[in-house]
Amino acid sequence: MTRSQSILLRLVLFVLGASIITLIFFLSTKNTELSMVSRFTWISISLMYLVLCSPLVFFSFVGKVGSFAMLLTGIGLYIIISIVLVILANVGVVVEIGIAFIAQAILFVFFAALVYVAYFGGSGTGRAERLASIKKLQSLAAAVDLKISDLPNEYSIVHSSLNQIIEDLRYLTPLKSKRSVELEDKIMDNLHFLGQYCDSAMLGGNISAFEREIKNLQALVRQRKAL
Secondary structure, three states, rough: OOHHHHOOOHHHHHHHHHHHHHHHHHHHHHOOOOOHHHEEEEEEEHHHHHHOHHHHHHHHHHHHOOHHHHHOOOOOHHHHHHHHHHHHHOOOOOOHHHHHHHHHHHHHHHHHHHHHHHOOOOOOHHHHHHHHHHHHHHHHHHEEEEEHHHOOHHHHHHHHHHHHHHHHHHHOOOOOOOOHHHHHHHHHHHHHHHHHHHHHHOOOOOHHHHHHHHHHHHHHHHHHOOO
């Protein structure tokens, strides 16, 4: 499944769930005047659905979650506290429903901040450096691809494989783990070797070594994508 297909599927699932909640709302409140407590309850349900689906939505556009444990903890706490607020409002413990609305709003803002930290956590400088490393890989791969395009037709399969690798590199997410740095360094070295093989190929070099290096590069990129 391509990235575009994955995004589309996730959005379809999200919209489908939202449509079901909307349908239930209209069927259960048909021809009835909603009280403030009922409005608070349905708004809370809608927000809880959005919170539960936040990984589904954000993962589509962002990619990897920097701290999945933090995100799950935040979701769990939000749902629990929100349910407690709904129960207290419905049994009349919260006399001023406005207080419940304010509490729900504050809770949602805190969760939104947690989502940002979970997906984009870390210093801006550190993330920029990791992103720069990936951009460097992409630029080097593009340079090698340009060299391969000048080689004879017998290198067409190698060229096709490198094009797929370049596509995979486009969707790498900046990570700060030791393993991701090690793999990126190996990918960088591999791309340098490929550049040298291109120079050798122009002089009648061995294509088998070229193909072997491409396979190694594919394996490294797959491992990096899986992180």
